Structure formats: structure tokens, C-alpha cells
Amino acid sequence: MIDAKKIWQDVQAIRKKAPLVHNITNYVVMNTTANALLCIGASPVMAHALEEVEEMVGMAAALGGALVINIGTLSQKWIESMAVAMRAAQKRSVPIVFDPVGAGATTLRTQVCHQLLGEVSPTILRGNASEIMALLDATVQTRGVDSSRASSRAKEAAATAATLYRCVVCVSGEEDIITDGKTVRTVRNGHAMMSRVTGLGCTATALIGAFAAVNAHPLDAAAHGMAVMGIAGEIAAAKAQGPGTLQLHFYDALYRLSAQDIEKRLR
Amino acid sequence: MIDAKKIWQDVQAIRKKAPLVHNITNYVVMNTTANALLCIGASPVMAHALEEVEEMVGMAAALGGALVINIGTLSQKWIESMAVAMRAAQKRSVPIVFDPVGAGATTLRTQVCHQLLGEVSPTILRGNASEIMALLDATVQTRGVDSSRASSRAKEAAATAATLYRCVVCVSGEEDIITDGKTVRTVRNGHAMMSRVTGLGCTATALIGAFAAVNAHPLDAAAHGMAVMGIAGEIAAAKAQGPGTLQLHFYDALYRLSAQDIEKRLR
Amino acid sequence: MIDAKKIWQDVQAIRKKAPLVHNITNYVVMNTTANALLCIGASPVMAHALEEVEEMVGMAAALGGALVINIGTLSQKWIESMAVAMRAAQKRSVPIVFDPVGAGATTLRTQVCHQLLGEVSPTILRGNASEIMALLDATVQTRGVDSSRASSRAKEAAATAATLYRCVVCVSGEEDIITDGKTVRTVRNGHAMMSRVTGLGCTATALIGAFAAVNAHPLDAAAHGMAVMGIAGEIAAAKAQGPGTLQLHFYDALYRLSAQDIEKRLR
Numbered sequence: 001m002i003d004a005k006k007i008w009q010d011v012q013a014i015r016k017k018a019p020l021v022h023n024i025t026n027y028v029v030m031n032t033t034a035n036a037l038l039c040i041g042a043s044p045v046m047a048h049a050l051e052e053v054e055e056m057v058g059m060a061a062a063l064g065g066a067l068v069i070n071i072g073t074l075s076q077k078w079i080e081s082m083a084v085a086m087r088a089a090q091k092r093s094v095p096i097v098f099d100p101v102g103a104g105a106t107t108l109r110t111q112v113c114h115q116l117l118g119e120v121s122p123t124i125l126r127g128n129a130s131e132i133m134a135l136l137d138a139t140v141q142t143r144g145v146d147s148s149r150a151s152s153r154a155k156e157a158a159a160t161a162a163t164l165y166r167c168v169v170c171v172s173g174e175e176d177i178i179t180d181g182k183t184v185r186t187v188r189n190g191h192a193m194m195s196r197v198t199g200l201g202c203t204a205t206a207l208i209g210a211f212a213a214v215n216a217h218p219l220d221a222a223a224h225g226m227a228v229m230g231i232a233g234e235i236a237a238a239k240a241q242g243p244g245t246l247q248l249h250f251y252d253a254l255y256r257l258s259a260q261d262i263e264k265r266l267r
Numbered sequence: 268m269i270d271a272k273k274i275w276q277d278v279q280a281i282r283k284k285a286p287l288v289h290n291i292t293n294y295v296v297m298n299t300t301a302n303a304l305l306c307i308g309a310s311p312v313m314a315h316a317l318e319e320v321e322e323m324v325g326m327a328a329a330l331g332g333a334l335v336i337n338i339g340t341l342s343q344k345w346i347e348s349m350a351v352a353m354r355a356a357q358k359r360s361v362p363i364v365f366d367p368v369g370a371g372a373t374t375l376r377t378q379v380c381h382q383l384l385g386e387v388s389p390t391i392l393r394g395n396a397s398e399i400m401a402l403l404d405a406t407v408q409t410r411g412v413d414s415s416r417a418s419s420r421a422k423e424a425a426a427t428a429a430t431l432y433r434c435v436v437c438v439s440g441e442e443d444i445i446t447d448g449k450t451v452r453t454v455r456n457g458h459a460m461m462s463r464v465t466g467l468g469c470t471a472t473a474l475i476g477a478f479a480a481v482n483a484h485p486l487d488a489a490a491h492g493m494a495v496m497g498i499a500g501e502i503a504a505a506k507a508q509g510p511g512t513l514q515l516h517f518y519d520a521l522y523r524l525s526a527q528d529i530e531k532r533l534r
Numbered sequence: 535m536i537d538a539k540k541i542w543q544d545v546q547a548i549r550k551k552a553p554l555v556h557n558i559t560n561y562v563v564m565n566t567t568a569n570a571l572l573c574i575g576a577s578p579v580m581a582h583a584l585e586e587v588e589e590m591v592g593m594a595a596a597l598g599g600a601l602v603i604n605i606g607t608l609s610q611k612w613i614e615s616m617a618v619a620m621r622a623a624q625k626r627s628v629p630i631v632f633d634p635v636g637a638g639a640t641t642l643r644t645q646v647c648h649q650l651l652g653e654v655s656p657t658i659l660r661g662n663a664s665e666i667m668a669l670l671d672a673t674v675q676t677r678g679v680d681s682s683r684a685s686s687r688a689k690e691a692a693a694t695a696a697t698l699y700r701c702v703v704c705v706s707g708e709e710d711i712i713t714d715g716k717t718v719r720t721v722r723n724g725h726a727m728m729s730r731v732t733g734l735g736c737t738a739t740a741l742i743g744a745f746a747a748v749n750a751h752p753l754d755a756a757a758h759g760m761a762v763m764g765i766a767g768e769i770a771a772a773k774a775q776g777p778g779t780l781q782l783h784f785y786d787a788l789y790r791l792s793a794q795d796i797e798k799r800l801r
Contacts, residue, residue, distance in 0.1 A: 028297045028313050030562045030607075034732035039777050044732065045636070046562050049609045052640035059639060073297075075316045075344070077609070102312070105326060106319035196522060198301035198311065242519025243306050252776025255730060295564045295580050340564075342583045342611070369579070372593060373586035463789060465568035465578065509786025510573050 001185055004266045007224045008259040010215050015041035019213035020065030022056050023206060024048050024082050026072025026101060029199035032247070033068075033206035039254035040228070042210035048078055053085040061092035068209040069122070070202055071112055072101035079112055086120040095212035095221075098122035098167075099205040104134025117165050123212055124222045125161060126170040126205045129154040132161050151175060155184065168218040172204060176226045178219060185223040188267040189230025191237035197247050204229045207254075231265045232257060268452055271533045274491045275526045277482050282308035286480035287332030289323050290473060291315045291349050293339025293368060296466035299514070300335075300473035306521035307495070309477035315345055320352040328359035335476040336389070337469055338379055339368035346379055353387040362479035362488075365389035365434075366472040371401025384432050390479055391489045392428060393437040393472045396421040399428050418442060422451065435485040439471060443493045445486060452490040455534040456497025458504035464514050471496045474521075498532045499524060535719055538800045541758045542793040544749050549575035553747035554599030556590050557740060558582050558616050560606025560635065563733035566781070567602075567740035573788035574762070576744035582612055587619040595626035600747040602740050603656070605646055606635035613646055620654040629746035629755075632656035633739040638668025651699050657746055658756045659695060660704040660739045663688040666695050685709060689718065702752040706738060710760045712753060719757040722801040723764025725771035731781050738763045741788075765799045766791060 020043045025033060030046050037044035043065075047056045057067055067089040069082050089096045100113045113135055117125070125132070136157060154171045162169040162181035171177045176187040194200050208225035215221040236249035253261075287310045292300060297313050304311035310332075314323045324334055334356040336349050356363045367380045380402055384392070392399070403424060421438045429436040429448035438444045443454040461467050475492035482488040503516035520528075554577045559567060564580050571578035577599075581590045591601055601623040603616050623630045634647045647669055651659070659666070670691060688705045696703040696715035705711045710721040728734050742759035749755040770783035787795075 026313070027294050027561050028301055031298060031565060031732060034562055035777065035781075038730045038732055045639070046560070046607055047636070047640065048607065049642055051610075052608070052642040055640045055642075073313055073315065074319070076318075102314070105312070106314065106322045108316055108319040108322075196305045198298060198305055240519075241516075242522035243302065244515035244518025244522075247302075248515060248778035248782060249775075251778025252774075255776035255778075293580070294561050295568055298565060340580055340582065341586070343585075369581070372579070373581065373589040375583055375586040375589075463572045465565060465572055507786075508783075509789035510569065511782035511785025511789070514569075515782060 002187065002223050002227060002266065004263045006220065007227055007262050007266070010211050010224045011040070011228065011257060013214035014210050017064065017214060018043045019210060020045060020060045020063045021068055021206065021209040021213065022047065022060045022065060023068045023070070024053065024078065024085055025068060025070035025202065028072060029202040032199050033203050035251055036203045036254060037206055037210055039251045040207060040210055048081050050077065050081045050084060053081045054088045057085050057088040057092065057094055061094045064213060066095045066097060066209040066213040068097045068206050070099040070101055070205060071109060072202060074108060074112060082116055083119065086116060090120045095123040095218070096120070097124045097126065097205055097209045097212055099202060100125070100127045100131045100135060101202065103127065103131040110134050121166045123218045124168045124170060124208055125165055126172065126208060126222065128201065129157060129171050129173055132169060132171050133157050136160055136164065168222050170208070170222045170226060172201060172226065178222045178226065180219050183219060185219060187223060187226040187230055189227055189234060189265060191233050193237050193240065193243060193246055194233045196243040227266055228257065231261055234265055235261060269454065269490050269494060269533065271529045273487065274494055274529050277478050277491045278307070278495065278524060280481035281477050284331065284481060285310045286477060287312060287327045287330045288335055288473065288476040288480065289314065289327045289332060290335045290337070291320065291345065291352055292335060292337035292469065295339060296469040299466050300470050302518055303470045303521060304473055304477055306518045307474060307477055315348050317344065317348045317351060320348045321355045324352050324355040324359065324361055328361045331480060333362045333364060333476040333480040335364045335473050337366040337368055337472060338376060339469060341375060341379060349383055350386065353383060357387045362390040362485070363387070364391045364393065364472055364476045364479055366469060367392070367394045367398045367402060368469065370394065370398040377401050388433045390485045391435045391437060391475055392432055393439065393475060393489065395468065396424060396438050396440055399436060399438050400424050403427055403431065435489050437475070437489045437493060439468060439493065445489045445493065447486050450486060452486060454490060454493040454497055456494055456501060456532060458500050460504050460507065460510060460513055461500045463510040494533055495524065498528055501532055502528065536721065536757050536761060536800065538796045540754065541761055541796050544745050544758045545574070545762065545791060547748035548744050551598060551748060552577045553744060554579060554594045554597045555602055555740065555743040555747065556581065556594045556599060557602045557604070558587065558612065558619055559602060559604035559736065562606060563736040566733050567737050569785055570737045570788060571740055571744055573785045574741060574744055582615050584611065584615050584618060587615045588622040591619050591622040591626065591628055595628045598747060600629045600631060600743040602631045602743040604633040604635055604736055604739060605643060606736060608642060608646060616650055617653065620650060624654045629657040629752070630654065631658045631660065631739055631743045631746055633736060634659070634661045634665045634669060635736065637661065637665040644668050655700045657752045658702045658704060658742055659699055660706065660742060660756065662735065663691060663705050663707055666703060666705050667691050670694055670698065702756050704742070704756045704760060706735060706760065712756045712760065714753050717753060719753060721757060721760040721764055723761055723768060723799060725767050727771050727774065727777060727780055728767045730777040761800055762791065765795055768799055769795060
């Protein structure tokens with residue numbers, strides 16, 4: 001289903017084109033996601049002022065880039081900027097990757113997701129299972145809970161969200177599930193220690209932004225991004241003594257990633 | 268006074284319960300304190316929007332967590348959110364750890380501390396000697412200055428602050444002093460190079476949040492947090508070639524910390 | 535032209551005096567520039583609230599420090615604080631180092647630079663060639679484009695900007711150009727992999743702040759800062775397997791920097 005050669009083609013395209021990835025993201029991960037984007041070969045930019053987000057999206061449009069929206073540390077002004085940026089991206093056909101960090105944890109976060117996603121469909125929506133579940137209405141959530149296994153629940157939630165928000169949905173977990181509501185791709189790469197480094201979920205979202213910039217098929221872009229994320233994480237974990245050293249080696253692994261790494265490790 | 272076995276019990280409790288530590292903290296250390304909390308086994312969350320802080324504190328209450336307030340990069344909106352979060356935490360008996368970063372450096376910082384701490388007593392107040400001194404009124408400060416040695420001055424300031432703010436006070440330094448105004452605990456772990464990594468004081472405060480979540484005795488929670496901080500710093504310094512590598516190994520050391528590490532190194 | 539011994543004198547002065555470097559900078563690099571300043575021996579402080587920036591600049595004045603202004607993640611409130619801080623620094627003769635991150639990328643950024651720099655001349659203005667070009671008026675930019683080689687264009691832009699803003703201008707690139715409009719200094723240190731670590735340009739600006747605090751000659755301060763930046767980068771690159779490990783070793787190299795390192799590597 002997922003083809004190692006096609007992943008490698010995307011990586012090469014990112015390295016060659018250095019697509020502009022415009023991030024409106026949370027304070028916690030601004031530095032780390034910028035570093036991950038640089039290591040894979042993209043050109044990250046962080047800009048959130050209402051006065052400039054539309055223009056920055058225009059630059060992403062002109063240069064063949066992407067917009068990444070991440071609600072991890074919200075405040076009112078930023079929500080406005082996110083809405084303006086998403087509208088501008090939709091208008092100019094810039095791929096939008098949306099990360100509903102903490103949806104379900106507070107009413108504000110859930111509502112902001114409903115508001116933003118209700119107005120503009122993202123290209124790809126990436127979150128963990130509980131975040132994606134939180135974006136479904138109560139009926140659906142209940143139905144989801146009836147399912148007997150976590151993985152099948154996540155698959156059902158992903159498919160429902162894909163239909164509801166008319167986008168590709170990526171539910172990350174031990175097994176990543178990527179679906180457009182019909183076709184399903186799964187990625188089984190990654191390492192348990194990755195959950196002990198802050199913001200690696202947000203990093204996955206940012207990397208998917210780079211893949212969406214060079215690959216017109218959102219299902220493939222999301223799957224390829226998650227595969228690269230997991231493979232780099234595995235390479236890093238093999239060298240790490242803990243989450244601190246894992247993070248560094250993760251960056252190095254993204255930077256040094258080869259066709260062979262992907263071929264050998266893709267699951 | 269400080270029992271290595273009890274520190275280890277707390278570490279195990281954190282690893283088992285993964286307490287939610289809600290941080291309203293400064294931009295500089297959001298990433299690094301989140302990583303330290305993940306490495307010790309806690310679940311960090313960063314949320315500062317006025318619309319959601321009360322709800323997030325409610326979640327910390329429901330899940331047996333803690334609230335960490337750090338004034339390192341203040342602005343008006345954040346001060347309001349801190350006040351609301353502290354009131355909510357008091358009401359719901361969520362332990363509050365407060366870090367008065369830069370108190371004394373500017374009038375704003377000193378005043379904000381007086382305002383916030385005047386309304387709600389934290390569970391634990393952690394700062395360096397000059398920050399804690401700045402929170403005492405002028406008379407007390409002058410008296411403090413009369414003392415002949417730095418350490419005795421710090422002890423006096425800590426005791427006075429503990430009485431004034433009705434909380435446990437932790438003054439960190441070469442020797443950390445932890446007191447509730449009556450009993451005094453001292454921790455002598457740590458390494459000089461730690462002062463060359465930004466935000467390790469803030470990291471100590473965040474870690475104490477995790478200990479306060481699992482240990483109902485604030486004096487012990489603060490002492491155990493400082494001991495773990497210092498011990499992980501020593502382990503890291505032994506492997507480091509400078510502050511850059513120290514920071515990584517510090518995370519790894521927190522993640523790998525064993526009963527033997529504590530037993531062997533506690534001073 | 536650039537004397538290794540004088541660079542070393544500045545490094546020793548920074549280590550001895552630990553000058554206060556007050557940064558109003560972008561979210562992405564707050565942590566990393568604070569770490570770089572700590573590693574070289576300075577005392578970084580981050581403060582942006584309108585209510586405290588003037589007082590913090592006053593402290594930098596009293597302690598012989600510097601002000602670093604970096605527009606990387608702008609918003610309206612911060613622009614006001616930057617203006618107030620720059621006026622206070624001018625009044626109290628605190629050196630100002632200004633980084634026009636992303637000037638030219640959006641109208642907001644270019645206009646804010648014109649506004650801030652139009653009112654207060656910085657001591658040193660540091661950016662890459664496209665940022666510095668964006669600060670020149672259209673006539674000059676066009677003239678710049680006529681030049682046949684990138685390096686001569688950068689030199690012309692630097693000289694024009696130095697005259698226009700009455701300051702030392704540092705255009706960083708493969709060859710760094712530092713000029714006051716008359717004298718030109720060039721620094722050829724550094725490593726290509728440094729461009730794959732986010733915020734190393736901002737780090738250069740912050741380090742120049744430390745050098746400007748101890749060296750009254752802005753042309754020398756900027757050149758020495760850039761040389762140390764490049765030399766530490768080379769030392770780090772020699773040990774690194776990618777951008778992740780490069781960043782750590784960069785910090786360690788700043789911390790361990792010796793007269794011999796400078797003597798041997800200065801180009």
C-alpha cells in the first residue's frame with residue numbers, strides 16, 4: 001500500500017524544492033518543529049500577526065508551500081489569525097494541515113476546532129485518537145465507544161471525521177491510521193520512547209506539511225510524513241539513552257535519511 | 268532528614284500515575300520544562316487562555332495533578348489567567364507551585380508576585396535567594412542583609428517568606444533550603460555547570476509540581492524535587508562536555524533515574 | 535584586519551563581567567539564544583511587557599549591558615515595547631543590536647523595521663542579504679541588483695544601509711560583511727550545516743549583543759561576535775552527525791572556547 005520508493009521521491013522533492021511551510025503553531029514546539037522542517041529540507045516560517053498571515057500564505061502559494069495550523073497554546077488573537085490564514089490558503093489552494101492539540105481537554109479547544117474546521121476544510125487533519133474523537137459529535141462518539149478494540153475505534157473515528165470534515169484524517173498511535181473516508185493506510189513505524197519527547201506529535205503535523213507541499217495526493221502525503229517520522233524515530237531510538245538524546249538523533253536521522261533507511265524499515 | 272527511599276517512592280508514584288501538571292509558564296522554558304516533566308513520568312500541559320485555565324485546573328483536580336505558575340515572561344493577559352488559575356486551584360485543592368522569576372528585577376514582576384501571592388497562598392514557592400528576598404517587605408530585607416553569611420541570609424529569608432505567604436519556601440542555590448517556617452531541609456546536590464543552561468531553575472519548579480501531585484507533604488515534595496533535580500544534574504554533568512550536552516544527559520538521567528542513583532548521590 | 539587576540543580579550547571580558555543582555559526576541563529562539571548567551575558567559579534576560587521594558591533597559595544601563603531587538607514573531611503589543619525599549623536604550627547609551635528577521639517577506643515586517651529604525655538608530659544591524667536589501671528604498675534596491683556578483687551586492691547594500699541608518703551593518707552569509715559605511719570587515723568562518731539549525735542567525739545577533747556590551751567599537755564588536763559564532767559552528771560541525779548534534783556541540787564549543795581555537799581557525 002505505502003511504497004518506499006514514493007516516500008523517497010517525496011523526500012528528494014522536499015530537499016530539492018525546500019517548500020515554504022508557514023506555521024501558526026504553539027509556543028512549546030515552535031523551535032523543535034522548525035528544526036525538524038529544516039532537517040527534512042523544508043523552509044519553515046512562523047508568523048501569527050493578523051496583519052501578515054494572509055501575505056505569508058500568499059508567499060507559500062507563490063512558492064508551492066503549505067500552511068500548518070496547530071492550536072496547542074491558544075489565545076483569542078491567534079484564533080483570528082488562524083481563521084484568516086486558513087481562508088487565504090483555501091482561496092489560493094495552499095494545502096492546510098491542522099493539528100487539534102488538546103481537543104476534548106477544554107471547551108475552548110473543542111469549540112475552536114469546530115469553528116475553524118467548520119468554515120474551511122483542511123487538507124489533512126492529524127491528531128491522536130482522543131483528539132479526533134472529540135471533534136465528532138456526541139452521537140458518533142458514543143457509537144465509537146461501542147467498538148470492541150481501540151484500533152477499530154480509531155479507524156471508525158478517522159473515517160467519520162474524514163467524511164465530516166471532507167479531508168484526509170491521520171490518527172497517530174502505535175499504529176497510525178490515515179484515511180480519506182474510503183481508502184485506509186496504516187503506518188507501524190515509531191518507538192515507544194518518542195512519547196516522552198514533547199511535541200513529536202506536532203512535529204509529525206509539521207512534517208506532513210512539507211510532504212503535502214510536494215505531493216498532490218493528501219492520503220500519500222500524510223502516510224509518507226508519518227512513515228518518515230516513525231523511521232527517523234526508530235533510527236534515533238537505537239542510538240539514544242533516553243528522550244534527551246533521542247531528540248537530537250531524531251533531527252540527525254531526518255537530515256541523513258536515505259532511500260535504504262526507508263526501504264529497510266518501512267512497515 | 269531527607270530519605271532516599273521516600274524520594275524513590277515519589278518517583279515511582281509519578282511514573283505510575285503520570286500526574287497532569289498544568290503549567291502557565293514563560294516562553295523560554297515551555298519546551299524544556301515539558302520535556303523534563305515527560306522524562307520524570309508526568310503529563311505536562313501548557314494552557315494560558317483565560318477561557319480555558321479554570322477548566323484545565325479542573326482536569327488537574329480530577330486527575331490528581333498540580334498547577335505550576337511561573338512569571339518569567341509576563342504580560343497583562345497572562346497575569347489575569349494566572350490569578351484565575353490559582354483561585355481555581357485553591358478552591359479544588361490542587362497543589363500550586365509558584366516561581367517568581369525575576370522578582371526584584373522590575374517593579375512589574377515584584378508587584379505581580381505580591382498581587383498573586385497576596386490573594387492565594389501557593390503550596391510551594393521556589394526561587395533563588397534574590398527573588399525570595401524581593402518578595403519580603405523592605406524592613407525584612409534590610410534585616411536580612413545584616414546577616415553575616417549568604418546561607419544564613421537565605422535561610423532567614425526563606426523562613427520569613429514561609430510565614431508571610433503561609434507556604435513552603437524553597438530557596439535554590441549551591442545549598443537548597445526548603446522550609447515551612449519551622450522545619451528546614453537542605454539539599455546539596457547539583458553541579459555548577461547547571462547555571463549555564465537556561466531555565467533549569469524553572470525546571471526545578473516544574474518537577475516540584477510533579478512531586479507535589481503525588482506527595483501530600485509539601486516540605487517533602489519540594490525537597491524530593493530538588494534532590495532529583497540535583498542528582499540528575501550531577502549524572503548529566505559527569506557525561507557532559509559543556510552546557511549543551513549537559514541538558515540532554517539531564518533529560519536522559521531523569522528518565523533513567525534509579526533507586527541506586529538516589530541512594531548513592533543524595534547529600 | 536580582525537585580530538584574534540582582540541576577539542579573545544572580548545570573550546574574556548564577557549566571561550568576567552557577565553553583561554546583562556536584554557532580549558525582546560521571537561518565540562522560536564528565546565530558549566536557544568538564552569543558552570548561547572549563557573555559554574559565552576553573558577547574563578540573558580527576556581522581557582517584553584510594556585510595563586517593564588524601560589526598567590529592564592535601565593538595569594542593562596546600570597550593569598553595562600546591551601539591548602537585542604529581534605522581530606521574528608511580531609505582534610502589535612510587542613512592537614510598542616520594542617519602540618519604548620529602543621528609546622530608553624538610546625537615552626541611556628545602551629548598545630542596541632537589531633535583527634530584521636523576515637524583512638521583505640511581509641509588509642508588516644518591512645514597515646515595522648522602517649518605523650523602529652527610523653526613530654532610533656541601532657548600534658548594529660544584523661541580517662542576511664535579502665533582509666538588509668529590503669530595508670533600503672526601492673531606488674537603492676534596484677541599483678543593488680545591477681551589481682554583477684552576490685558578494686559585491688551584499689557589500690553595497692551593507693554600506694548603503696550603514697549610511698541610511700547611521701549604524702554598523704552586518705550582512706551574514708558565506709562571507710560575513712561588517713561595515714560602518716567606510717571600513718569593511720569580513721569574516722569567513724562557519725559551516726554550511728549551520729543553516730539547517732533554526733535561529734542561528736538570531737543567535738549571532740544575540741552574541742553580538744554580548745560583544746557590544748564589552749567592546750565600545752561596534753565594528754569590532756560585530757566582527758568579533760560573527761567570528762566566534764563561525765568558529766564555534768566549525769568546531770561543532772566537526773563533531774556533529776547532523777543539525778541536532780551540531781546545536782549541542784555549538785553550545786559546548788562556545789562554553790569551552792579558547793584563545794587557541796580562535797587563533798587557529800580565524801579566517
